[in-house]
Amino acid sequence: MSILRIQDLHKSFGALKATDGVTMDVSHDEIHAVIGPNGAGKTTLVAQICGQLAPDSGTMNFLGNDITALPQQKRVQAGLVRSFQITSVFPDFTALENVAMTVQLQQSHSFRFWKSAARDATLLDPAMAHLHRVGLADHVHRPVHALAHGQQRQLELAMALAVKPKLMVLDEPMAGMGLEESARVVDLLRSLRGEVAMLLVEHDMDAVFQLADRISVMVYGRLIATGTVDEIRGNEEVRRAYLGEDA
Numbered sequence: 449m450s451i452l453r454i455q456d457l458h459k460s461f462g463a464l465k466a467t468d469g470v471t472m473d474v475s476h477d478e479i480h481a482v483i484g485p486n487g488a489g490k491t492t493l494v495a496q497i498c499g500q501l502a503p504d505s506g507t508m509n510f511l512g513n514d515i516t517a518l519p520q521q522k523r524v525q526a527g528l529v530r531s532f533q534i535t536s537v538f539p540d541f542t543a544l545e546n547v548a549m550t551v552q553l554q555q556s557h558s559f560r561f562w563k564s565a566a567r568d569a570t571l572l573d574p575a576m577a578h579l580h581r582v583g584l585a586d587h588v589h590r591p592v593h594a595l596a597h598g599q600q601r602q603l604e605l606a607m608a609l610a611v612k613p614k615l616m617v618l619d620e621p622m623a624g625m626g627l628e629e630s631a632r633v634v635d636l637l638r639s640l641r642g643e644v645a646m647l648l649v650e651h652d653m654d655a656v657f658q659l660a661d662r663i664s665v666m667v668y669g670r671l672i673a674t675g676t677v678d679e680i681r682g683n684e685e686v687r688r689a690y691l692g693e694d695a
Contacts, residue, residue: 484666527614598629
């Protein structure tokens with residue numbers, strides 16, 4: 449059963465067809481990766497799924513409901529959350545404070561006066577649990593601006609989890625990371641398999657092949673193939689268009 453179903457999605461910018469008849473689905477509990485060269489249309493696809501861009505035509509269905517014209521915040525409230533492009537509420541606040549405010553927003557959709565909220569165990573306890581989950585137990589009281597790049601990505605994932613997502617759209621989570629940082633994020637995402645569905649857009653093919661249940665390949669705005677890791681590895685059109693003959 450699909451948690452997200454996209455049908456014949458089109459988006460053009462002048463003569464450029466950024467998404468050209470994209471049809472795909474994401475199943476419950478799966479990690480579905482979208483790969484493709486720069487300029488393939490992946491960012492435009494994600495922006496339409498998450499509500500930053502309206503498609504020219506086509507439909508998107510999430511949890512059985514048409515979300516094609518649904519505002520971005522309504523999609524978040526329904527459980528469709530984009531991670532790794534979340535801007536921290538206050539970069540001078542600690543990791544714990546940022547996640548606690550995300551918990552507060554999820555509960556009430558508005559911020560109370562922070563001095564009282566900062567002492568609220570109903571916010572701090574789940575925030576601490578999310579930070580432990582993503583591996584930031586030793587950094588909860590550090591301000592966000594003092595965290596390393598990989599730690600900021602871990603924090604963004606904790607904030608996404610605080611929204612209680614049903615589908616997380618992960619936009620290049622390994623970007624800018626070293627091998628050790630990437631390995632930690634891969635392990636973390638693998639630990640979430642079965643708990644939340646994920647749509648993963650990523651250039652790190654080692655991470656994609658380790659994580660993905662299915663992979664869709666975009667080239668020039670079109671999906672040229674969807675399949676398992678082995679099917680994509682063995683697809684000659686994909687090898688020519690993206691992975692290279694030595695993949």
